Amino acid sequence: MPSNAIAxxxxxxxxxxxxxxxxxxxxxxxxxxxxxxxxxxDENMVVKTVEAVKTLEG
Structure with a gap:
């Protein structure tokens, strides 16, 4: 079995x-x-996205 797996x-x-x-x-x-x-x-991306949306909202 191990030889077959390696192969x-x-x-x-x-x-x-x-x-x-x-x-x-x-x-x-x-x-x-x-x-x-x-x-x-992923958490950093969520924070950046929220900040970008807030900036767009003014």
Missing amino acids: TGMVDFIVEPESMPAVIEEYVKREIELLAASISD
């Missing part, structure tokens, strides 16, 4: 079983950081 070229990581917990933990941490940054960007 597809669709795997993110090729690691020994002993290393998997640490690799998964780092992956999850990175995804959380990216998600948090995205949420922050």
Whole structure:
């Protein structure tokens, strides 16, 4: 099974079983950081949009 998965070229990581917990933990941490940054960007965009509408209203 692992050889077949690797052969597809669709795997993110090729690691020994002993290393998997640490690799998964780092992956999850990175995804959380990216998600948090995205949420922050979205909030900033909402604030800028509201400010722009207020400016147009006069």
